[in-house]
Amino acid sequence: MVATDATAWDEEYDTIGVGSGIGGLSTAITAAERGAKVLVIEKFELLGGVSALSSGQLWPGPNHLAEAAGIHDSPEKAKEYIDYLGQGHASPYVRDQYLIRSKECLKYFDEKIGIHMSVIRGLPDYYYPEVPGSAPEGRYIETIPFPAAKLGEYQKKVLTSPYGAYYSYTTSNEWVEMQAGGESLGSCIRRHLANDERCAGAGMAAAQVSAALQRGVEFRTSTEVVELVTEDSRVVGVIARDSSGTRRIRARLGVMLATGGYDWNRRFVGSYDALPVAGTMALPTVTGDHIVLASKVGAIPLPSRAPGQSPIFVGYKVPTEKIYGRGPAYRLWVPGRPHSIIVNFKGKRFSQDSFYPDVVTKVSRFDGQEDGMVNWPAWIVFDQRMLNSRGMPPAPPGQPLPAGMAIEADTIPELAVKAGIEPKGLQTTIERFNKMCSDGVDEDFKSGSNPWGRLMAGDPGLKNPNMAPISQAPFYAVRLERVTMGVPTAGLPIDGDGRVENSAGGIVPGLYAAGNSAAWGDWGGGFNSGIAGMRGLLYGYRAALHMTAT
Template sequence: MAWDEEYDTVSVGSGIGGLSAAITAAEHGAKALVLEKFELLGGVSALSSGQLFPGPNHLAEAAGIEDRPEMARQYIDHLGQGQAMPEIRDEYLSGSRECLLFFDKIIGIPMQVIQGLPDYYYPSVPGSAPEGRYVEVRPFAASQLGDYQKKVLISPYGLYYSYSTSSEWVEMQQGGESLRSCIQRHVTNDERCAGAGMAAAQVLAALNRGVNLRTSTEVIELITDDNDGRVIGVVARDRAGTHRIRARRGVILATGGYDWNKPFVRRFDGLPDTGSMALPTVTGDHIVLASKLGVIPMPSRVPSQSPIFVGYKVPTELIYGIKPSYRLLVPGQPHSMIVNRKGKRFSNDSFYPDVVTKAARFDGQEDGMVNWPAWLVFDQRMLDRKGLLPVLAGQPLLEGMASSAQSLSELANEIGIDGNGLQQTVERFNCMCSNGVDEDFQRGINPWGRLMAGDPKLKNPNMAPVSQPPFYAVRLERVTMGVPTAGLPTDQNGRVKNAAGDVIDGLYAVGNSSAWMDWGGGFNSGIAGMRGLLYGYRAALHMTAF
């Protein structure tokens, strides 16, 4: 068979999983290639918060934070609701510790523990911890990349996403340096943070190890050996045409989710209409490629825990040439609430996992989706003090973002919900704000939600009255961010399995291209990123072991 090029490993996608595999393979002597469909490197993970959730780790221990593996196992078991296989869970925790040590000490990607950031469900869930289980990259000086400085993604959704760390956010909430000051300092020095910082650090690590990085290159076919079915290469297409590239050790599918493939979103997630903040090239290529080899994508076993967020449209904003754009909502801002068509609150609307779960409630054929559609309702004070991205505090909302009125009844009529229900809900909420206790949905009881959206100066950081006109309502949307419900079934080394459960030699899937099934369906920020880093690492170790 004639080949245009030959490599040991080929990563299809340049997110955290694809780069992790390429860096690890190169460190172990392999000749590695990364093919990225988008015009810039970094994938969806470059647009993320960059948080990793490894469980107990050496960085936390160095900071004097105590943790025990048995507690982390208990927490993960709760997230998975009995679906996680114990051996996969244990391998995740032990492997994450090993993987972090490798990238921190051997590869030299500087990371830090996010002190003061609790697990999602701390303290209400057994095994949860008040801090120490989240890790992030330190601010990374992009000038180190040389000619690649402009070839690595930063978020198009605003400076906040790429030039501030979670550690700085926590410190700001506790009275430290303002986030605006941090952002200005990082922008001035082009010090990239969060997912953008991890992407930049990984690209530098890859370049230093001779990894070949290509953008605007789409993989359109997997090549198999006619004798045994092993995957031995890919057909890639770029501006110059198609190329047959041999992969002597294996091909790693790391293309992310399928956000912009509407039939896939409808089929796997049961959502006929969603928006996305993912790259426009995230279209489920891994599913299309692997399906030709008899691979059936597998869904999460706990669909209500799938990380499909709530957010909103920004009709006048143009991102990636797609209009309108969408933003994720981190609910719980003071002077705001989330209501259904009856004008009623239905969740702990300071904690997005609870909002997402309750918004998806189906209450029989007669009532259907009782809490969807839903609206974010807020007053002028929220807009003045917090804003609503991309609108900063004190600025007017962009055209088409929200409906507004001088009274709650007028607002309800404008958006078509029950006016009496909204009036009663707001009156009760405002009354509860006086003592800072939400007797209905325990808003503000979750430390994670208080840190992410609250005002520490308030009695309850997430509660303040909705009372100063004009009043606003934003219709919420389901918004994806590259973390899908379905993915390719794999073993503990990332090897893809076909419909019969047999491993396909030479084919691996990592990160959001792989299914969560055996791990368990539960979700906690940082797990998606850690899975990408870990299984890219493990896949490369497996490929280079022979």
């Protein structure tokens, strides 16, 4: 679509951000700080995007906050870690730029913009200490709790998680401290709720929206971008649609696509992630708009990794629950809770089921010589003590599970029959698992050997934080589901300045992408919590610098 003269435009801005997650807001704040007139268009009714629903962790590698805390790190070790996880899929140059620029970007937002952050003490890299270059702490960053009252009239216009206060009103630092005997999680949540202090991804979103408003950024919610406008192959604006109709809006310097992944687009999930069936915890507006829009100007999505390497999580279905008016809802499961295991249809354990990346990899295993998907379907099997001590959201500890969510029985063989699991296999597996719990050593899959898994799901009072017997009736089985959370296999290819590349490897002038809309050329096949958020912050920042430099 071509705009021929200025009268064709209904409005004009310097930059337009499509999406209000961490990538879109990073672009908006940086551009506005540098004097640009900025508009952010959000398809959902509230601001913050999928990143507002996340843990809010950032993984920049070596950074100024860790240095200030006396934690020594080196770029060489961080490169070694990324290269090991990337397994050859990452570009060494883009990887190096990620580490250099992330440190710069983090310092910019912390010190220049005033979005104050802290290092997460005691939280190790996913694969510490097994993977070369991994670190015991210092590489995770989070925003400090943000008083939402500072948002004024926007206090109710920024997302918090609909999945419970835990996601938006507690910090990772508090979680780590709790595991070491500090303040209880419930106490932290009550304290933050009382003051509406947003934490985690919700805290970052609130802090970013506040920073954007201070710099004159304009927001449009419940508005969909339906077309990119081009002149001589350059993207020069958008066509946006809301309840009142469509408007042609010019972007003099550039358009940022930061619409997230494509979780609610079944065709894209099936094609790119190789998942014919999957649930999601993403916003219902995350439908792959960046792919549709960019494809019309010559850019096509590229996979960053094999689908089996994507951080598509495991979770479960809650048949009676509706989120965003849609049901059934899906919930994330963090494996490794005491008194629980994960088994396949033969009733056998097949992974280090205290560490979700290992579970995710193993459920994807296909074997043409045996049974096809040898570990799928799979079930979470647990006893009453797990429910009493931990609960299973949306059910709090000690409360019954929602109807239809679990299969329940008084004996393990009866449970297996009801669930469709091989009874003898499940009985044998649980007997062996319970026996190993007495010594606290998992001789089969090393459950509890990963520090990250112990910290996130374990009980520090046990011999093995992730192992406790499954022996108190009634017993339960919940079928495992694949659950997407906005971090996809494919995205738009970009360069180090966030510029979108076309199918021939050239640049689409005027078009940028960040966050989960952009392919992972810097990390390739690897994943570690905090990368998605950091990439959003980084490439939004870099894109704004590039736009405003012209």
